[in-house]
Amino acid sequence: MNLYLVIKSLHLISAISWMAGLLYLPRIFVYHVENFEKKETTDIFVVMEKRLYNYIMRPAMVLSWIFGIILIYLNGTDVLYSFWLQLKLILVIVLTIYHEYLGKCLASLKNKTNTKSSKFYRYINEVPTVLLILIVFIVIIKPL
Numbered sequence: 001m002n003l004y005l006v007i008k009s010l011h012l013i014s015a016i017s018w019m020a021g022l023l024y025l026p027r028i029f030v031y032h033v034e035n036f037e038k039k040e041t042t043d044i045f046v047v048m049e050k051r052l053y054n055y056i057m058r059p060a061m062v063l064s065w066i067f068g069i070i071l072i073y074l075n076g077t078d079v080l081y082s083f084w085l086q087l088k089l090i091l092v093i094v095l096t097i098y099h100e101y102l103g104k105c106l107a108s109l110k111n112k113t114n115t116k117s118s119k120f121y122r123y124i125n126e127v128p129t130v131l132l133i134l135i136v137f138i139v140i141i142k143p144l
Contacts, residue, residue: 004074011067014060019132021057022095025049025102026125032109033118042109049106061099068092084142088135095131098124 032045072079079085105121108114 004071007067007070007074011064011071014063014067018057018060018064018099019128021052021060022099022102022128023125025052025057025106026121028052029105029109029116029121030118030125033114033116033121036114046110049109053103053106057099057102061096064092065096082142083144084138087143088138091131091135091138095128095135098127098131 028045028049032042032049035041035045072085105114105116108116
């Protein structure tokens with residue numbers, strides 16, 4: 001069995017899991033904000049948000065980074081001089097910052113200090129989609 005292909009597969013699986021969470025969590029925030037007057041409903045959203053963020057998204061993000069770093073190591077660190085990889089890493093860092101921002105939003109919803117509208121969460125829900133599209137094209141096309 002080829003170790004590189006196993007690590008690459010694990011990287012893709014963890015990245016897909018992470019992206020699924022990044023795309024779904026803001027949608028839950030939308031429903032949470034739109035139902036803020038219904039305590040039983042928002043209590044359910046708080047549990048859903050916490051579990052998604054802590055048990056799926058965070059581990060998937062960490063594993064994406066770990067497997068990505070291992071792939072760089074297996075390819076040789078000279079690959080870090082590739083423009084396409086530098087672009088990808090910048091976008092993945094932006095995605096990580098976005099992930100952490102969602103964690104702050106999660107906390108504000110849980111603590112009932114949220115000041116953002118459901119419309120805001122609908123808009124920021126597009127951020128990971130745009131980043132995903134850019135990352136996929138960069139990895140496949142590998143611009144100089």
